[in-house]
Amino acid sequence: xxxxxxxxxxxxxxxxxxxxxxxPARRYESATLPPNAPYWIxxxxxxxxxxxxxxxxxxxxxxxxxxxxxxxATSELIPMAQLHLARAxxxxxxxxxxxxxxxxxxxxxxDADPDIPILKEAKSEYAxxx
Numbered sequence: 556x557x558x559x560x561x562x563x564x565x566x567x568x569x570x571x572x573x574x575x576x577x578x579p580a581r582r583y584e585s586a587t588l589p590p591n592a593p594y595w596i597x598x599x600x601x602x603x604x605x606x607x608x609x610x611x612x613x614x615x616x617x618x619x620x621x622x623x624x625x626x627x628a629t630s631e632l633i634p635m636a637q638l639h640l641a642r643a644x645x646x647x648x649x650x651x652x653x654x655x656x657x658x659x660x661x662x663x664x665x666d667a668d669p670d671i672p673i674l675k676e677a678k679s680e681y682a683x684x685x
Contacts, residue, residue, distance in 0.1 A: 570606030573599060584619070594620050594632040601639055610646035617643060634663045638677055650684055657681035 580596045601616030620636040627633075641656030657677060664674050 570603035573603035574607070577603075593623075594627060594630050594636070598632045598636060598639075601636070601643075605639060605643060605646070608646065610643040613643040614640060614647070634660060635673075637663060638673070641677070642680070645680065645684065654681070654684050657684065 577596060577600045584593045584596055597616045597619050601613045601620075604610070604613035604616060617636040617640040620632060621640065624630075624633055637656060637660040641653050641660055644650075644653035644656055647653075657680065660677055661674075661681065664671075664677075667674055669675075
């Protein structure tokens, strides 16, 4: 239930509420079932930290997803975590790590339709780092 409540808050611009709501869900971050649920907890918290301009905390959350890809290797949140990790590094002004993270995201999406909006955004953001 905390995840469902928290999913709406970042969309409303309320990152602090999402972080607070997800605090009780920390104990489920390492759960194995359902496989994608822990990723959603981490991803939502990471996005909330980005909204709050807390890139260090966002990096931590997105990195947890990427460190445990085997939990649900086909999860749509793995490439999204990679993209938001790049954004968090850019927010930290760490251009080298941001470039590498964007490159990793773009490599994951190398065969994707080039007109997908999120891919266009990522390419644009990456180009600005050059």
